[in-house]
Amino acid sequence: MTDVLAQRSFRGLSAAEAIESVHNELDGLWEDAPFVQAMDQMTFTTAVIESASNIVQHAVPAKAQKPVELGVEISVQPSLLQARVSAFYAKPPFGPLKPGTPDDDSESGRGLALIEALVTTVTFERQNGTNTWILTRTSQS
Amino acid sequence: MEFSYEVKDSYAEVKADGRLNMVSAPKLREFVTDVIAGGSSRIVVNLENTAFMDSSGLGALIGCLKAARQAGGDLxxxxxxxxxxxxxxxxxxxxxxxxxxxxxxxxxxx
Structure with a gap:
């Protein structure tokens, strides 16, 4: 049995405003788990927000009448931070899942590389019409 | 996020207070574009109260940098x-x- 020390979650329409809600949940999580090192809080928050923003910007509904929903579940376990960032009712992701290498003038395309630099593992799964990115970071403490 | 600006002797200082994410990034770009259009192409974005920035926010800063340089200034x-x-x-x-x-x-x- 996994020992979960603190957890927070969000589910709502995949829209820009949802990002602020996810951020507020993360702030609440760190208040609940102040023992998590500041560096881990900072890096994991950035990775979760990048992943959630990626869904809001790029997820495409599988059916026209059913909008994509964003789901985020974040847990603090001993020495491990984990987040499941999901796009519900979405088509499978289109295009490369590999980070690009934008030039200095480019205004986008850095998100995936940033996520990979911030976390220990990134795993993707698709199940029952839901795309989920699972992020883990081994805690420094 | 809240934006404000102040024109100084040789540059305009833009303050961006709060979280610079995909919600506020387009607003920063619009705000700085307006400051440049107002005649200030030397811009300093003061981030002392910007607690968070993601790649959208970074993209907006790069966009603002290009706009300032196109106007003959810098950011x-x-x-x-x-x-x-x-x-x-x-x-x-x-x-x-x-x-x-x-x-x-x-x-x-x-």
Whole structure:
């Protein structure tokens, strides 16, 4: 049995405003788990927000009448931070899942590389019409 | 996020207080575009109260930098906090967006 020390979650329409809600949940999580090192809080928050923003910007509904929903579940376990960032009712992701290498003038395309630099593992799964990115970071403490 | 600006002797200082994410990034771009259109192409974005920036926010800063240069000026950043510094370093954009300790220092040698 996994020992979960603190957890927070969000589910709502995949829209820009949802990002602020996810951020507020993360702030609440760190208040609940102040023992998590500041560096881990900072890096994991950035990775979760990048992943959630990626869904809001790029997820495409599988059916026209059913909008994509964003789901985020974040847990603090001993020495491990984990987040499941999901796009519900979405088509499978289109295009490369590999980070690009934008030039200095480019205004986008850095998100995936940033996520990979911030976390220990990134795993993707698709199940029952839901795309989920699972992020883990081994805690420094 | 809240934006404000102040025209100084040789530059305009833009303050961006709060989280610079995909919600506020387009607003920053619009705000700075308006400041440039108002005649100030030397811009310092003061990030001392920007607690968070993601790649959307970084993209907006790059867009603002290009707009300032196209208008014959430049854009520099100041007061960078640890999370923003981390994002700049991990994306290697600290080479492009030079960070100064304070807004006053950003154009002091020009």
């Amino acid at each position: 520099r950043i100041a007061g960078v906090q640890p999370q923003v510094k981390m994002v700049l370093e991990l994306t290697s954009m600290d080479r492009v967006l030079t960070a100064y300790a304070s807004a006053e220092e950003a154009f002091s040698n020009d």
